[in-house]
Amino acid sequence: MLIRFPAPGGDKMLTERQLEILYSVVHEYIRTGEPVGSRTISKKYLTNRSAATIRNEMADLEEAGFLHQPYTSAGRVPTSKAYRVYVDMILQRDSLQVPVTAREKLRSLKEEKRSIENMLSYLTQLLGSITHYISLAGITVLNDATLRRLDLVKVDSHHVLLVIILEGGLVHHDIIRTERDVSQEELNDLTSYLNGVIAGRTWLEARDLIRERVFRELVHYAEICMQTLDEVDYVLKKSRYRFFTGGTSNILLLPDFRDTEKLRSLLVLLENEEEFAKIVDACATDEPISVIIGDENPVNAMKDCSLVLASAESGVKRTIIGVIGPVRMDYEGTIGVLELLCEQLLN
Structure with a gap:
């Protein structure tokens, strides 16, 4: 399998070959959830690199804190640091592929004639059904509101x-x-x-x-x-703190949330609308897409999660939509859906 890699730029410590290997490891781990070995990368992604060369580079990436070996003789799994490089590379792309089924579902928004609150509630259910993660949506009033x-x-x-x-x-x-x-x-x-x-x-x-x-x-x-x-x-x-969430039951089906105590902490946070909305408000930036990964989250209940947010401003209103999922999230698909959804909302 061949992958086109964006020009290196996110992490100056990494060579182009290390970026290729790191991207491949993260991509494969997101797909399978299993530790990734050098032979897999050599056969499926970097066919012009030997398994031995890749193994040596993976050892260096582990030493630098990008990969982790859960036990001896196992493959490697990415750390939050690796996911950050991976996401930054995705965000450099001009456009991302969105599945046809997702596009068809998003088209239904144009036909909806609802109040703002009902529309946001409908949107979270729609987004949850597309991504299979927890979805959120809200409209905030800007500080310079008139x-x-x-x-x-x-x-x-x-x-x-x-x-x-x-x-x-x-x-x-x-x-x-x-x-x-x-x-x-x-x-x-x-x-x-x-x-x-x-x-x-x-x-x-x-x-x-x-x-x-x-x-x-x-x-x-x-x-x-x-x-x-x-x-x-x-x-x-x-x-500023009025948000809607949907698809909460989706996380119950994910193997990443088998720890019931961590799952309970996240659900308690989601039930506290004001506290959760403050977190979202603090994490949302002026960039069209913001991604907060694992340990980057400001509260412990979100340390095993990633938060992907998209925002668009119109008049005094700022619309925020987003997704909460495991750190092993399909970032490429999620970001693509949120970008398309923002286009729909602005139009």
Whole structure:
């Protein structure tokens, strides 16, 4: 079997021949889950290299921390360090192959007419069925989010409905409790003033300006005005941590998760939506695709997992989709599917 290798560049310590061998070992181990021997690499991947030459290079790669020999006379298995080189080589490619069946499933997204939350829930189920890993999806509001408008509507003598409409159409609402009875006419005046400040500014800019003016120009409305600011801050912060997951049962079928204690730790983490979303938010970068492998993960419950994330920005919204799987993940197929899915979402 012949594999075209990208130009070396990820790890300056490795020669081109070592990169070829390392890539082949990782590729074979992902495929079979069995330790890989030099003879296998010589026969299936690098037919122009002798098994003895490959064996010597594999010994050097083991000494450098890229490979591990689980027991004497066994082949080698890749470490997280080897997976990092492998993934970086994949990410250098211009395009990746996506199976026809996966493309057909992703085409169904164009025909879906659902609310944002229902669409994200549907997307995670679809992605889980394609990759056979745990999938996740969410929409976050960017730090420089702008609001289209605010509305304040009187409910009764001590409650006001706050409606927050973000640029891009996302709508949030909540009830504010007031100490005094505020008339709808007063609320209309305050709404007009707030929307005048909000126009043409990010929320952070508008909020700071309103806080400067509130005790100078809005003394009569100070209480409800400050409550409104706090509520908008809370909504925007909370919305950064709204994620959906799907395909969780997929990991029960993977041999990589036979350790029940490690499996339980991961499932507990997934159930804690806010903590898990913070991890995803911290790991997502400005790059189209981010891959966090094994020991690179920030929490112990994810040390035996890899997290592949794709993100796309549109207006004030940032869509994040991703997959959680074993370190022995099919990175090539997963990254290809996520790239195609991002294209679908942007279009």
